[in-house]
Amino acid sequence: MATVRSTSLPDGGNAQPGNGEHDDLKLPDHGRSGQQARTAQQDPTTQAPEHYDLIVVGAGAAGIAAARTARRSDARVLMVTRGRPGQSSQWSGTVPTKALIAAARTAQLMRTADRFGITPVEPDINFGHLTEAIRDRITTAAPDESVGSLREQGIDLVFGTARFGGEATLTVDDVPYAFSRAVIATGSAPAMPPIPGLADSAPMTPESLWDLRFLPERLTLIGGGPTGCELGQAFARLGSQVMIIEQQDRLLPREEPEVSRLIASRLTDEGVQIVTGTTVQRVTSYRKHCRLTVGQADRSDAREIEAGMILVAAGRRPATVGLDLARAGVFPNANGYIDTDDRLRTSNRRIFAAGDVLGGRPLASLAGLDGEIAGNNATSSRARTAHHELGPQVVFTDPEVGRIGHTEASARAVLGDWLRIRTSNRRVDRAIAENEPAGLTKIISNGHGRMVGATVVSPRAGEVITELATVLQHGGRIRELADVPHAYPTWSDEIYNAAQAEQSERQQTLLSRR
Ligand SMILES: Cc1cc2nc3c(=O)[nH]c(=O)nc-3n(C[C@H](O)[C@H](O)[C@H](O)COP(=O)(O)OP(=O)(O)OC[C@H]3O[C@@H](n4cnc5c(N)ncnc54)[C@H](O)[C@@H]3O)c2cc1C
Numbered sequence: 111m112a113t114v115r116s117t118s119l120p121d122g123g124n125a126q127p128g129n130g131e132h133d134d135l136k137l138p139d140h141g142r143s144g145q146q147a148r149t150a151q152q153d154p155t156t157q158a159p160e161h162y163d164l165i166v167v168g169a170g171a172a173g174i175a176a177a178r179t180a181r182r183s184d185a186r187v188l189m190v191t192r193g194r195p196g197q198s199s200q201w202s203g204t205v206p207t208k209a210l211i212a213a214a215r216t217a218q219l220m221r222t223a224d225r226f227g228i229t230p231v232e233p234d235i236n237f238g239h240l241t242e243a244i245r246d247r248i249t250t251a252a253p254d255e256s257v258g259s260l261r262e263q264g265i266d267l268v269f270g271t272a273r274f275g276g277e278a279t280l281t282v283d284d285v286p287y288a289f290s291r292a293v294i295a296t297g298s299a300p301a302m303p304p305i306p307g308l309a310d311s312a313p314m315t316p317e318s319l320w321d322l323r324f325l326p327e328r329l330t331l332i333g334g335g336p337t338g339c340e341l342g343q344a345f346a347r348l349g350s351q352v353m354i355i356e357q358q359d360r361l362l363p364r365e366e367p368e369v370s371r372l373i374a375s376r377l378t379d380e381g382v383q384i385v386t387g388t389t390v391q392r393v394t395s396y397r398k399h400c401r402l403t404v405g406q407a408d409r410s411d412a413r414e415i416e417a418g419m420i421l422v423a424a425g426r427r428p429a430t431v432g433l434d435l436a437r438a439g440v441f442p443n444a445n446g447y448i449d450t451d452d453r454l455r456t457s458n459r460r461i462f463a464a465g466d467v468l469g470g471r472p473l474a475s476l477a478g479l480d481g482e483i484a485g486n487n488a489t490s491s492r493a494r495t496a497h498h499e500l501g502p503q504v505v506f507t508d509p510e511v512g513r514i515g516h517t518e519a520s521a522r523a524v525l526g527d528w529l530r531i532r533t534s535n536r537r538v539d540r541a542i543a544e545n546e547p548a549g550l551t552k553i554i555s556n557g558h559g560r561m562v563g564a565t566v567v568s569p570r571a572g573e574v575i576t577e578l579a580t581v582l583q584h585g586g587r588i589r590e591l592a593d594v595p596h597a598y599p600t601w602s603d604e605i606y607n608a609a610q611a612e613q614s615e616r617q618q619t620l621l622s623r624r
């Protein structure tokens with residue numbers, strides 16, 4: 111029979127097994143594997159709480175990765191969740207939005223087929239069939255995240271709301287459990303701006319949107335970040351009249367200003383009404399529609415606009431309410447998120463945190479990686495560190511916006527004018543072949559030519575940016591890609607062109623020094 115390994119506290123790789131310092135935190139040897147452990151169900155009246163090597167709170171991208179990684183060290187693992195495993199990513203975030211976007215792109219292609227010399231046709235959208243197809247995509251996307259599959263992987267699963275009772279205990283709906291380590295991976299929830307009358311209008315959120323049974327004739331999005339832009343464009347392409355209201359002076363305010371202009375222009379061409387530099391001050395609901403009082407932040411310029419169904423895409427907030435973190439000795443920061451060191455350990459050294467609950471950049475890609483790191487560091491003495499700043503992020507509008515590292519403004523804030531910026535709006539051959547407009551490639555390097563950030567706007571920017579992520583991760587220079595043969599014609603052509611241009615500039619500089 112497999113036994114649970116007794117693992118000493120991972121302490122930055124310095125803690126030696128049995129060095130005495132952390133003996134009280136040693137994982138116990140239960141003499142059985144998690145796979146063989148009984149399913150987590152307990153009588154609340156029993157005195158001793160059931161003990162686990164690791165309890166993971168949350169079964170989203172971060173929690174699942176943490177639990178799976180811990181199982182590789184044969185730890186006895188309990189995962190607690192009050193929602194379906196997969197949560198935001200699989201059920202309401204990454205997967206369904208991309209399925210919706212793909213359907214909307216098809217509708218747009220049908221409508222604009224004349225650019226390929228094909229007779230265009232206005233698509234007939236059956237929203238019921240469309241949402242059914244999306245549900246099908248969701249269940250196909252991650253079969254190994256189902257309850258059955260997680261249990262097969264040896265992870266005990268219990269449904270309910272977790273609440274810490276002390277530094278090494280928690281309850282799930284009053285049933286107590288004890289842990290050697292825990293990972294908090296409770297994710298985030300939609301932020302609801304405190305706008306008078308908003309709650310009465312029963313607004314949708316990216317989470318509740320998937321219950322829609324009909325295509326809204328008119329849809330008003332509050333927030334023009336990644337969610338607002340992706341969903342706004344998709345619903346407009348499916349046939350809704352869409353308005354996006356953004357309080358900052360441009361859409362996608364975290365991206366380069368030229369990206370905001372490019373995406374705004376594309377959305378406007380597709381019929382989306384964009385209102386920037388404007389906040390919603392009041393919502394008045396009528397039986398079938400709403401009226402919004404909007405204006406500038408200082409409340410000047412107040413005016414009323416008609417709105418359809420409201421979808422709030424105004425950012426996220428941490429899902430920590432009710433966890434009783436203080437009892438566990440974990441203290442959220444001023445924004446309510448959990449701070450950790452780079453090994454994802456919180457102020458309680460038994461407890462780690464991963465995913466959206468950390469704040470920063472709430473991305474499924476980072477949540478999964480964090481989960482692995484937290485699960486590893488909680489159950490193994492070989493510590494791994496998290497480098498959030500290195501992960502690429504993509505806004506899946508059409509065209510897509512891929513970014514890695516700094517924008518020009520954030521690089522300038524750190525490096526001043528010690529920057530080299532290479533920008534191109536050239537239409538690559540692939541864009542010409544597919545009759546797509548020009549995008550953008552912007553590569554930012556420091557004075558030594560080492561890349562510190564890049565932005566790509568193209569129909570496949572999500573793929574293209576990963577090549578640059580590799581360069582950034584290795585502290586490389588863009589010219590190093592000039593020696594790597596690239597397939598032609600691809601959406602990466604402009605990266606290769608930039609690499610060759612950098613290479614030839616360097617050769618000229620070297621020649622001129624001779
Ligand atoms: C519309 C939308 C589109 C997105 N698109 C992308 C994209 O294209 N690419 C990308 O990388 N990211 C995308 N994201 C972000 C991505 O979905 C999240 O970053 C990711 O899902 C976060 O994972 P998580 O595990 O931290 O949290 P979650 O997936 O939210 O999981 C949290 C889990 O904790 C549980 N929980 C919470 N509190 C408790 C409690 N007290 N007790 C027990 N269980 C609890 C929940 O039930 C859930 O299982 C998108 C997000 C949205 C909203």
Ligand SMILES: NC(=O)c1ccc[n+]([C@@H]2O[C@H](COP(=O)([O-])OP(=O)(O)OC[C@H]3O[C@@H](n4cnc5c(N)ncnc54)[C@H](O)[C@@H]3O)[C@@H](O)[C@H]2O)c1
Pocket residue numbers: 303332333334335336337338340355356357358362363388389390423424425426471472473503504505506
């Ligand atoms: N493709 C992707 O990777 C993807 C897609 C969607 C979401 N996400 C993730 O989810 C997170 C949340 O995305 P999001 O777009 O909901 O949030 P966000 O914080 O990125 O953007 C919200 C926008 O709403 C605006 N806003 C806030 N309150 C407002 C108000 N009262 N009136 C008008 N505008 C208001 C903000 O200025 C901001 O531009 C992102 O940080 C991102 O990491 C990722």
